[in-house]
Amino acid sequence: MVTPAARREAVTILVETYEMSERRACQVIGAHRSSVRYASRRPDDTALRERMKEVAHDRRRFGYRRVHVLLKAEGLVVNRKKTERLYREEGLKVRRRRGRRRAMGTRAPIPVIARANARWSLDFVHDQLSCGRRFRVLNIVDDVTKECLGAIADVSLSGRRVIRELDHIISRRGAPEMIVSDNVLHSDTQASSGRRSSSRNFQIRALKSIAGWASATMEELAAIANTGSMRSVVAGPHRP
Numbered sequence: 001m002v003t004p005a006a007r008r009e010a011v012t013i014l015v016e017t018y019e020m021s022e023r024r025a026c027q028v029i030g031a032h033r034s035s036v037r038y039a040s041r042r043p044d045d046t047a048l049r050e051r052m053k054e055v056a057h058d059r060r061r062f063g064y065r066r067v068h069v070l071l072k073a074e075g076l077v078v079n080r081k082k083t084e085r086l087y088r089e090e091g092l093k094v095r096r097r098r099g100r101r102r103a104m105g106t107r108a109p110i111p112v113i114a115r116a117n118a119r120w121s122l123d124f125v126h127d128q129l130s131c132g133r134r135f136r137v138l139n140i141v142d143d144v145t146k147e148c149l150g151a152i153a154d155v156s157l158s159g160r161r162v163i164r165e166l167d168h169i170i171s172r173r174g175a176p177e178m179i180v181s182d183n184v185l186h187s188d189t190q191a192s193s194g195r196r197s198s199s200r201n202f203q204i205r206a207l208k209s210i211a212g213w214a215s216a217t218m219e220e221l222a223a224i225a226n227t228g229s230m231r232s233v234v235a236g237p238h239r240p
Contacts, residue, residue, distance in 0.1 A: 004038070007031040048076050049086055056092045063094055110178075112144065117174055119143045122181040124157070138162060140169065143180070149173065 007029055014025035026033050048071070055067050062070075064087035071077045087093070112118045121141045128134040138157050140150040149169050154161070170176075 004031075004035050008036050008038075011036050045086060049090060051076060052083075052086060053090060053092065056087075056090075061094060064088075064092075067092075110180075113177075114144055116142060116145050116147075117176045118178075120149065120176040120179045122162075122179060138165065140166070142176075 008031070010029050011022065011025045011031060014020045014028060015022055020028070022033060022036065026036060051074070052067060052071065055070055056062065059066070059070075064084045065080070067087060068077060068080050068083040071083065077083050110119070119142075121139075121143050123139050123141075124136050125139065126134060126136045133155065135153060135155050136157050138150070138152040139148065141148050150165055152161075152165050166179075
């Protein structure tokens with residue numbers, strides 16, 4: 001009960017609910033009777049408020065000062081403080097833009113030994129079929145040999161599904177020394193800033209090269225990925 005309006009409301013509740021006199025209610029609340037009986041003499045600013053909201057809606061990044069200039073040009077307001085008060089009461093305050101987060105430290109390329117299973121890249125690409133059904137493809141590439149170790153296509157790829165597919169590839173090929181997924185690096189022996197996976201360009205090239213992929217069904221697309229047709233396009237020439 002800091003504002004006079006809140007004090008007047010509290011006095012009204014005491015008078016109507018507990019049948020107190022106005023004098024006694026003001027003593028309990030700690031308000032002056034003159035402030036409780038005060039009636040505002042401010043003019044009706046409904047038209048000004050509506051116009052201010054229209055300007056603020058059209059100029060979303062304008063604060064009350066720039067809105068005041070536009071309203072003053074239309075002859076609606078003269079006092080800048082009044083514009084500020086109405087602007088605040090209508091909740092038109094512009095939200096501040098947060099600064100972009102910057103990476104700490106200096107990014108350096110990750111040294112990779114030129115041998116198989118030195119580093120794998122994981123990336124997701126997504127598109128939709130001609131029927132409008134969206135799908136995702138998980139692409140797993142060996143960055144050294146340029147082999148596409150897996151191309152898993154489905155409408156949904158959960159974290160457990162990704163782990164299961166990785167376990168299957170590791171069981172037949174062996175575990176990599178590190179795995180890069182976008183800007184996240186997973187490694188048992190090294191932890192530094194990762195680089196964006198290079199498999200995205202491979203996967204997009206694979207999708208565009210398969211004739212009629214857009215009109216295929218989800219089952220046909222998954223079959224193409226599982227049979228290795230997509231992996232052969234993605235990987236390109238292998239280097240031992």
